[in-house]
Amino acid sequence: MSAPVYLDYAATTPVDPRVAEVMSRYLTMDGIFANPASRSHMLGWQAEQAVESARRQVADLIGADPREIVWTSGATEADNLALTGFMRANRARGRHLVTSIIEHKAVVDTAAALEDEGFEVTWLRPDRQGRITPAQLREAMRDDTVLVSLMAVNNELGVIHDLAALAEEAHAGGAVFHTDAAQAVGRMPLDVARLGIDLMSLSGHKAYGPKGIGALYVRRSPDLRLEALIHGGGHERGMRSGTLATHQIAGMGEAFALAAAEGEDDQARITALRDRLLAGFDDLEGIHRNTAVEASVPNILNLAFEGVEGESLLMALRDVALSTGSACNSASVEPSYVLKGIGLPRPLALASLRFSFGRFTTEADIDRTLDALRHALDGLRRRAV
């Protein structure tokens, strides 16, 4: 039996072999393994240099200054630091935060925890495509709004937000704009100055880097104040203590440099693959597009298959690795909160699958998936009649 086709890149990507090679230089005795905070010897300086060079690679991808990059354990921690760190540090200015009901759980659960702490949250509801309009945001702004958090690319739908317009509204209302860009790296241009972004969460493993590493972009001018969540040692300008994971950081740096160099080519190829999959469905009845293809990144395609259950379809599709809803709630059979959030009826939400592609997806993978899907749908629909 051959390995399953991997179409779950939105859950995580494999590490690019070029990234793995770079990471291997920072682990063993014959590599650069020392603590990057060790100032008393050459080995420490070399590790620090590796960290700083990776910081520049990440900063370059988003048009930032390296001093604006704070390393974290992933986008989850970056979201926690952005929301909790900012709201706590600025509570004297205001206690109101605006976000949406279809953010990643790292934002949704953090905002809910802030409500328990006494902050106030306005939860915006997206349109059928999964987008929040600038007018909606304007409506939600209050005198005491200090932060707006809206994601760049939704991880279940692939829909892209108009960050420049949303950031402008946030600023017009006197608030700071945070975006979770974990799914956007290498998939769209992400210039923080052009888009007007003040805080941006990034993840290594959604962009062919390793798991367990991420970063928060924190604008320096005007200087944003964040309260640290993790104390001890004062690393990362006091915003995030802990010994820096040199190998993870070097890997994320290399992955982001590759995204800068190859992201556009990747996306052109992936668009063709996505269109090949869509074309393969042309003659099939009852397939509903949850993803608004024109407004989305090409590597995520969420489809509902009328009259079947996503879970049963997934079982029948053992040769293809993909998700119903998002990987984070694949343990339960409740419809995904994102699909519910865009108003998809429950039976359709339960009949939905997320196909997500990436750098190593081939035409043969798409064709195998189409064959497997036709076969599975045939069987399931026949049984249902």
Ligand SMILES: *Cc1c(COP(=O)(O)O)cnc(C)c1O
């Ligand atoms: C994967 C993901 C996260 C979590 O990132 P980790 O690095 O795994 O913590 C946050 N937000 C979005 C949109 C994601 O897709």
